[in-house]
Amino acid sequence: MEKFDLIVVGAGPGGYIAAERAGSLGKSVLMIERDQLGGVCTNWGCIPTKSLLNSAKLYRHALESEKMGVRAEAVTYDLDAAMAWKQETIETLRSGIQFLMKSNRVAVVMGIAEFVDSHHVRVGETVYEGSDLIIATGSSPAVPPIPGHDLPHVVTSNEILSIGKLPASLAVIGGGVIGVEFASYFSSVGVKVSIVEMMDEILPMMDGEFAKLMRREMKGVEFHLGCKVTGITKDGVSYSDAKGNPQLLEAQMVLMSVGRRPNVAGLENLHLDIGRGGIVVDDRLRTNVPNVYAVGDVNGKSLLAHSASRMAEVVVSNLYGAGNQRMRYHAIPWAVYGLPEAAGCGLTENEAKKQGRDIVTATTQMRSNGRFLAEHGKRAAGLCKVVADAKTKVILGVHLLGPYSSEMIFGAAAMIESELRIKDVKEIVFPHPSVSEILKDTLFAIEHTL
Amino acid sequence: MEKFDLIVVGAGPGGYIAAERAGSLGKSVLMIERDQLGGVCTNWGCIPTKSLLNSAKLYRHALESEKMGVRAEAVTYDLDAAMAWKQETIETLRSGIQFLMKSNRVAVVMGIAEFVDSHHVRVGETVYEGSDLIIATGSSPAVPPIPGHDLPHVVTSNEILSIGKLPASLAVIGGGVIGVEFASYFSSVGVKVSIVEMMDEILPMMDGEFAKLMRREMKGVEFHLGCKVTGITKDGVSYSDAKGNPQLLEAQMVLMSVGRRPNVAGLENLHLDIGRGGIVVDDRLRTNVPNVYAVGDVNGKSLLAHSASRMAEVVVSNLYGAGNQRMRYHAIPWAVYGLPEAAGCGLTENEAKKQGRDIVTATTQMRSNGRFLAEHGKRAAGLCKVVADAKTKVILGVHLLGPYSSEMIFGAAAMIESELRIKDVKEIVFPHPSVSEILKDTLFAIEHTL
Numbered sequence: 001m002e003k004f005d006l007i008v009v010g011a012g013p014g015g016y017i018a019a020e021r022a023g024s025l026g027k028s029v030l031m032i033e034r035d036q037l038g039g040v041c042t043n044w045g046c047i048p049t050k051s052l053l054n055s056a057k058l059y060r061h062a063l064e065s066e067k068m069g070v071r072a073e074a075v076t077y078d079l080d081a082a083m084a085w086k087q088e089t090i091e092t093l094r095s096g097i098q099f100l101m102k103s104n105r106v107a108v109v110m111g112i113a114e115f116v117d118s119h120h121v122r123v124g125e126t127v128y129e130g131s132d133l134i135i136a137t138g139s140s141p142a143v144p145p146i147p148g149h150d151l152p153h154v155v156t157s158n159e160i161l162s163i164g165k166l167p168a169s170l171a172v173i174g175g176g177v178i179g180v181e182f183a184s185y186f187s188s189v190g191v192k193v194s195i196v197e198m199m200d201e202i203l204p205m206m207d208g209e210f211a212k213l214m215r216r217e218m219k220g221v222e223f224h225l226g227c228k229v230t231g232i233t234k235d236g237v238s239y240s241d242a243k244g245n246p247q248l249l250e251a252q253m254v255l256m257s258v259g260r261r262p263n264v265a266g267l268e269n270l271h272l273d274i275g276r277g278g279i280v281v282d283d284r285l286r287t288n289v290p291n292v293y294a295v296g297d298v299n300g301k302s303l304l305a306h307s308a309s310r311m312a313e314v315v316v317s318n319l320y321g322a323g324n325q326r327m328r329y330h331a332i333p334w335a336v337y338g339l340p341e342a343a344g345c346g347l348t349e350n351e352a353k354k355q356g357r358d359i360v361t362a363t364t365q366m367r368s369n370g371r372f373l374a375e376h377g378k379r380a381a382g383l384c385k386v387v388a389d390a391k392t393k394v395i396l397g398v399h400l401l402g403p404y405s406s407e408m409i410f411g412a413a414a415m416i417e418s419e420l421r422i423k424d425v426k427e428i429v430f431p432h433p434s435v436s437e438i439l440k441d442t443l444f445a446i447e448h449t450l
Numbered sequence: 451m452e453k454f455d456l457i458v459v460g461a462g463p464g465g466y467i468a469a470e471r472a473g474s475l476g477k478s479v480l481m482i483e484r485d486q487l488g489g490v491c492t493n494w495g496c497i498p499t500k501s502l503l504n505s506a507k508l509y510r511h512a513l514e515s516e517k518m519g520v521r522a523e524a525v526t527y528d529l530d531a532a533m534a535w536k537q538e539t540i541e542t543l544r545s546g547i548q549f550l551m552k553s554n555r556v557a558v559v560m561g562i563a564e565f566v567d568s569h570h571v572r573v574g575e576t577v578y579e580g581s582d583l584i585i586a587t588g589s590s591p592a593v594p595p596i597p598g599h600d601l602p603h604v605v606t607s608n609e610i611l612s613i614g615k616l617p618a619s620l621a622v623i624g625g626g627v628i629g630v631e632f633a634s635y636f637s638s639v640g641v642k643v644s645i646v647e648m649m650d651e652i653l654p655m656m657d658g659e660f661a662k663l664m665r666r667e668m669k670g671v672e673f674h675l676g677c678k679v680t681g682i683t684k685d686g687v688s689y690s691d692a693k694g695n696p697q698l699l700e701a702q703m704v705l706m707s708v709g710r711r712p713n714v715a716g717l718e719n720l721h722l723d724i725g726r727g728g729i730v731v732d733d734r735l736r737t738n739v740p741n742v743y744a745v746g747d748v749n750g751k752s753l754l755a756h757s758a759s760r761m762a763e764v765v766v767s768n769l770y771g772a773g774n775q776r777m778r779y780h781a782i783p784w785a786v787y788g789l790p791e792a793a794g795c796g797l798t799e800n801e802a803k804k805q806g807r808d809i810v811t812a813t814t815q816m817r818s819n820g821r822f823l824a825e826h827g828k829r830a831a832g833l834c835k836v837v838a839d840a841k842t843k844v845i846l847g848v849h850l851l852g853p854y855s856s857e858m859i860f861g862a863a864a865m866i867e868s869e870l871r872i873k874d875v876k877e878i879v880f881p882h883p884s885v886s887e888i889l890k891d892t893l894f895a896i897e898h899t900l
Contacts, residue, residue, distance in 0.1 A: 013882060024898045042820070046883045051824035055518040062512045062522045068505040069532030072512045072522035082519030089824045096818060306882040313876075313900055321900035325877070333881045343881065368546060370492070374501035374539045407854040410878070410886040411861030417878045418868055426763075427775070428860070428867045431783045431793065432463060432756040433496050436860040448474045450763055450771035 002107075004030045006319070007121050007130030009113045012039020014296030014308030015136035016097050021316040023104030030128055031106055032113040032121065037097045039138050040297075041305040043090055044158045049181050051086040052161075053337050056188035060339065067377075077189045079166055086161075115269045118289045132291045132319055135267070135279065136308065139260035139297035148232030154254045157182065163253075166191055171237045171251035173229050175202030177336050179257035180214070184338035187220035194222040194249055196229055196239050205334055207348045207385060209363065210401045217340050217381050217401075224249070262298045277301070283326040285315050307332055331416040335406035340381065343409035346397035346416045347387050358390040362445035366402045369441070370433035376403065384438040386422075388446060393422040395443075404435045411436065422447050452557075454480045456769070457571050457580030459563045460713075462489020464746030464758030465586035466547050471766040473554030480578055481556050482563040482571065487547045489588050490747075491755040493540055494608045499631050501536040502611075503787050506638035510789065517827075527639045529616055536611075565719045568739045582741045582769055585717070585729060586758065589710035589747035598682030604704045607632065613703075616641055621687045621701035623679050625652030627786050629707035630664070634788035637670035644672040644699055646679055646689050655784055657798045657835060659813065660851045667790050667831050674699070712748045727751070733776040735765050757782055781866040785856035790831065793859035796847035796866045797837050808840040812895035816852045819891070820883035826853065834888040836872075838896060843872040845893075854885045861886065872897050 008019045011033035019031040036043045055077075062075045101108050111123040121128050141156035143149055155163075157178050170186050172179045175197035187193040195202065202223070203211045215223050226242035236250040262278030273280040273288045277300025285293045293315045296308030310327065317323025333345035352359045366372040366382025376382070382402025388395050398412035415425060422443045430437045458469045461483035469481040486493045505527075512525045551558050561573040571578050591606035593599055605613075607628050620636050622629045625647035637643040645652065652673065653661045665673050676692035686700040712728030723730040723738045727750025735743045743765045746758030760777065767773025783795035802809045816822040816832025826832070832852025838845050848862035865875060872893045880887045 021898075021900055025900065041882070047820050047824055050821055050883055051518075054825045055515070055520060058511050058515040058518060059520045061508050062515065062520050062525075065505070065508040065512065066528075067531065068501075068508060068535045069528045069530075070505060070509045070512050071524075071526045071528055073524040075512075075520070075522045078516075078519045078521055080519075081517065085518045085827075086824075088827070089820075092823055092828050093820055304882070306879050306887075309882065310879045317900035323900055332879045335881045335884065370497050370539075370543055371500055373542055374497055374536075375504045377535075377538070378542050404854060404857040406881060406884050407857050407886050408860070410880040410884065410889070411858070411864055413880065414861055414864055414868075414870070414875065414878050418864075418870065418874070420864070420868065424868070425864065428864050429756050429760045429782045430860040430863065431785045431856060432491070432754070432759065433500055434785065434856050434860065436857050437756075439860070448471075450471055450475065450767035450773055 010136035018312035460586035468762035
């Protein structure tokens with residue numbers, strides 16, 4: 001029987017980073033994947049959506065840049081070409097992961113992992129032994145049993161990424177990140193899009209003011225908030241509106257994006273504690289079984305690709321590295337790659353208040369920013385908000401809505417993780433002109449002293 | 451005679467930030483400007499160039515996005531519209547500065563400042579008294595007395611921003627940031643562009659490998675390195691090439707971008723020490739005259755808008771704030787907003803070696819990055835390089851070439867200013883997928899331990 005220091009089940013951003021990092025430290029590692037290297041992120045999530053969203057952005061640019069001097073006629077969107085580009089991106093990244101595994105001497109087996117016990121995993125006829133086991137099996141789209149949920153025009157984020165033709169209209173059930181990104185994409189390329197959301201606002205992790213602005217800026221999208229879907233027919237979606245009145249929303253295609261559920265089937269032999277969110281873990285990603293760890297969506301702690309990767313690093317560091325690391329969740333950034341983009345890191349004002357913290361905040365408009373004006377004009381929308389501790393002035397949260405948000409937010413993560421105070425960041429020089437300067441301006445808006 | 455706590459001469463990013471910050475601290479401030487609020491940066495520098503470069507980027511997108519699904523026919527570039535947009539941007543920002551001055555109760559006088567002595571400045575018939583004086587008079591394009599430099603088709607970065615028609619061909623004398631940005635702009639909108647540079651490489655502040663890649667990626671531009679311009683005629687530029695042979699470069703327009711010289715005329719009555727680079731200052735921006743400070747280009751220390759603003763803050767903090775601040779130059783980012791973009795902060799490998807420092811470095815290709823691939827494909831060029839201290843592993847320099855560089859570099863500035871070590875940044879979570887992840891990957895390339 002082949003023996004390994006570490007067996008990793010699942011090859012998404014939790015699994016492959018765990019395998020790579022452990023391999024790079026000289027450990028013998030087996031990674032088992034039932035479908036595709038890269039998992040949901042690379043194949044049906046982060047990467048394909050960002051590829052399509054970028055093409056939609058370029059399409060809008062081609063349509064809307066006349067005022068800046070770029071005239072184009074007969075601008076059309078070619079879904080086939082966009083899908084082919086997306087597919088090439090995915091395949092390039094999969095090859096990259098394959099290469100990474102090879103260069104770190106990670107054995108990769110494609111197939112379904114059957115857990116024999118906490119040291120043995122079977123794939124087909126072969127049983128492998130591992131001293132340690134990392135479960136990184138991810139999550140799948142939740143499909144609640146709404147009447148009509150199994151009709152052929154009802155899709156999840158998986159199927160919608162390989163449609164051959166744009167629908168005339170799309171109803172999106174659920175206004176979380178996935179729903180909003182697809183709504184942004186489809187409406188930008190000319191599809192009539194509506195979002196039906198049960199809560200009173202979209203994007204629950206986002207500051208309320210930002211979510212409202214996001215809706216306002218998604219001009220092609222109709223929002224139905226506080227609405228409960230009651231059924232789906234071949235013509236569309238029935239829901240009861242905020243006042244409880246029945247409504248019908250016509251749509252050629254329906255995207256079900258109401259959440260994701262952890263992939264915990266088949267783990268029975270391990271006797272793991274499994275809660276509503278997924279496998280129960282502590283802050284070192286340890287399960288109740290001593291040599292078994294769970295990272296990424298399957299533990300339900302933070303359903304983000306980069307959280308999964310970081311969890312993988314914590315586990316590998318504690319197992320084989322110098323580390324005595326714990327997973328910290330307070331400085332994990334998120335981004336919504338819509339049109340416009342938004343991103344955040346740390347506490348929102350509301351979260352801080354709920355925690356009873358004494359805080360100071362300021363919000364600034366990006367239209368005071370030179371580069372933003374040069375690229376978007378004075379009528380464009382953009383916001384930056386900072387939340388800081390009232391006494392120590394340590395930065396607790398940074399929230400952005402506008403261009404480059406997703407590429408700037410790591411800097412905020414660095415500041416929050418390093419516990420920088422407002423006065424520390426005020427002494428840091430930001431390049432001019434850059435949208436990033438809005439962060440510094442917002443700090444001065446909180447505390448104008450020098 | 452009207453008396454002020456502070457008189458600021460010059461309303462660029464050094465002057466207006468000094469005035470605003472001092473005003474916000476309750477001081478009485480007079481700002482004098484001979485031309486336009488915002489100075490070179492807002493009117494003839496950072497802002498207009500970024501506006502035009504953005505329109506050029508959009509033009510290239512409209513021309514080149516078919517592979518990603520965006521088809522457009524008859525794509526044309528309308529210089530008049532681009533110039534009008536640029537002008538609107540400038541005017542909006544100027545109004546913004548005016549509003550900022552008003553809301554901080556800064557008196558603004560338009561006119562030429564004549565320095566009577568270190569406490570008195572005359573504008574026209576009126577003499578103003580100030581307890582302290584900040585000179586922020588900036589710099590102007592240097593025009594060396596090359597034969598033909600005064601021909602009508604020879605322009606500087608000032609005049610080229612208001613041309614009414616694109617030239618068929620442009621010779622750029624000088625391959626610094628200004629030359630490279632204009633070359634990037636004009637070649638992107640269809641002008642035949644050549645750069646003649648005296649040194650062996652363009653962009654002296656940039657890592658050599660990055661500068662070489664930058665040249666390679668500016669596909670429409672011809673580079674003549676190690677070449678000395680000997681004269682300009684109505685047909686073009688004569689130069690002696692790297693081997694000393696005379697050459698002729700035909701060009702309809704010639705851009706002189708060989709550097710900038712400090713605006714120090716008219717300062718005689720102050721009896722300031724003035725060196726080759728400009729007014730001599732210490733690390734608190736003090737001149738040899740006790741109550742006179744010099745910030746920005748006029749002191750020649752760091753010819754960047756954001757350096758000027760930071761210098762202004764240091765002076766105001768020391769004069770009226772809590773501060774005992776010194777100007778630090780080691781973590782000032784720079785950016786080249788070309789196509790592609792590049793940015794850097796801190797030491798290059800060469801600079802570190804010249805200082806005799808023991809360093810470790812790694813360079814990674816952006817084509818390993820998910821978002822980069824999704825947006826640019828596997829044949830696109832992008833680099834990230836990190837320089838760190840070999841012993842302490844403190845990050846000393848970060849260098850980027852590729853999309854979003856100018857918006858990511860503030861994060862590197864924060865890390866360098868905070869003296870973060872590689873292992874500190876490895877624990878910071880970067881959002882996936884983002885180009886910013888390349889920085890973390892580069893740190894792992896230096897030190898793969900966990």
